[in-house]
Amino acid sequence: MMPETLPITDLTAAITASRKISEDVSVITFECPEIASVARPGNFVNIKVNDTTQPLLRRPFSIHNVRGNSIDIMARNVGCGTAILAGSPCFSTMQVLGPLGNSFDILNPSFDTALLVSGGIGTAPMLFLEKQLALQGSGCINFVGGRTSRDLLLQNLSNCRTATDDGSAGFRGTVVELLEHDIEALGKKSRLKIFACGPNPMLRAVAAFSRKYGIACEVSLESIMGCGIGICYGCSVEVRAPGGGIETVLLCREGPVLDAGRLVL
Ligand SMILES: Cc1cc2nc3c(=O)[nH]c(=O)nc-3n(C[C@H](O)[C@H](O)[C@H](O)COP(=O)(O)OP(=O)(O)OC[C@H]3O[C@@H](n4cnc5c(N)ncnc54)[C@H](O)[C@@H]3O)c2cc1C
Incomplete structure (x- = not known):
């Protein structure tokens, strides 16, 4: 980030x-x-x-x-x-x-293909991200999940793989299960980096997936938020400190994008 x-x-x-x-x-x-x-x-x-x-x-x-x-x-x-x-x-x-807030780290990429993993309204930041990645010539695949086909917010996104809990569109299962399904083919092609946004249980699963496969991963978190500029302390969340242990950060200032390794699983 x-x-x-x-x-x-x-x-x-x-x-x-x-x-x-x-x-x-x-x-x-x-x-x-x-x-x-x-x-x-x-x-x-x-x-x-x-x-x-x-x-x-x-x-x-x-x-x-x-x-x-x-x-x-x-x-x-x-x-x-x-x-x-x-x-x-x-x-x-x-x-x-x-x-x-901060932003996804897409500059000087150490990856050739970005996996944009989102669920529900977490798909909101992905169009802007996809457009910036395209401008710098990075490949990108969207992995979009929802409970049903009605919850998939695919408007204007390109190169989409979809997953629904009830199987009403795309892969039946979670978007992280879809990643597991696709990873072998993906990993052979290129160096990957994951950018994820969605509900916290989904982000925890994406973080575990990225750790398992050694893929760099950034997640955009949500919390209740007040001022948005670090004054009210309404958006404090517990994360792993870089040197070990747990620390509290303000999501509006240090986030909303965090390295997946900082999530408390
Ligand atoms: C950094 C950030 C980015 C966000 N981006 C988007 C976005 O792109 N699109 C989008 O639809 N929403 C987004 N949200 C969530 C959005 O801010 C809340 O849904 C919104 O503030 C709810 O306002 P309300 O007055 O309609 O709801 P309220 O009447 O205040 O609350 C209704 C319900 O929503 C829950 N809620 C309230 N605020 C939040 C929150 N911040 N996160 C999760 N649940 C909340 C409440 O607990 C309650 O259950 C984002 C939140 C953050 C922190």
């Missing part, structure tokens, strides 16, 4: 497009040139969805895509903040703070 020294901006940004891509997931476009021009894959934004105290705090979202002066976020409607986001019409404005 790349430590960030990017300029952070707090903008009043207009929604320029919003579309539902599944029953409960929307892709929302914000015009924010200052963020779009410097964002890296893995960064997130923290959004104040209205100017009332309901909800009081901003809500964090991965940067799903960058196009010109705009960024897209992909948001699952799970509560009051995301319901407001999904229901806000074009030309309404929100306070968007970003880019925040």
Whole structure:
């Protein structure tokens, strides 16, 4: 993961497009040139969805895509903040703070093929990551998992392998079982690196898989988060310290991307 020294901006940004891509997931476009021009894959934004105290705090979202002066976020409607986001019409404005957090380390790659492993709404950062990998000429395969075919968020991703728990699309099983299934063929082809985002049990399984096969792996974690800039301590998580033992880090500052070896399994 790349430590960030990017300029952070707090903008009043207009929604320029919003579309539902599944029953409960929307892709929302914000015009924010200052963020779009410097964002890296893995960064997130923290959004104040209205100017009332309901909800009081901003809500964090991965940067799903960058196009010109705009960024897209992909948001699952799970509560009051995301319901407001999904229901806000074009030309309404929100306070968007970003880019925040660190980013996936794709520079000077020691790999030729990136495995982008995601589950559920964890697929959100993968489009931006895939585009940056393509720009630098790295190969990439998406491994996308979901409970059923309706939970697969494949829009605009290329080169996708899919897994569903119920077998309604792609491989029947988890996305990590699909990786196990494919690893022999993959490993013969090239040097691999895994970039993963999804629910914590999936990330723990990906971390164990990467250790088993000696594959470099970065994971993007989620936690409850408040300020997004290291003041409120709302996003502290326990991880392995580089020198051994356990330490507490703030995910908004040291993450959300961590080396998989730091996950407490
Ligand atoms: C770095 C980061 C990046 C994220 N990226 C995305 C993204 O790209 N797309 C997306 O849809 N969501 C993303 N999330 C999760 C998203 O921030 C929460 O779903 C959102 O804040 C919920 O707000 P709400 O007001 O709708 O829900 P609330 O009404 O506050 O809560 C509804 C439910 O969601 C749970 N919840 C609240 N906040 C979080 C959270 N941070 N993580 C997990 N569960 C939560 C609550 O425990 C509760 O069960 C990200 C979270 C982090 C920390």
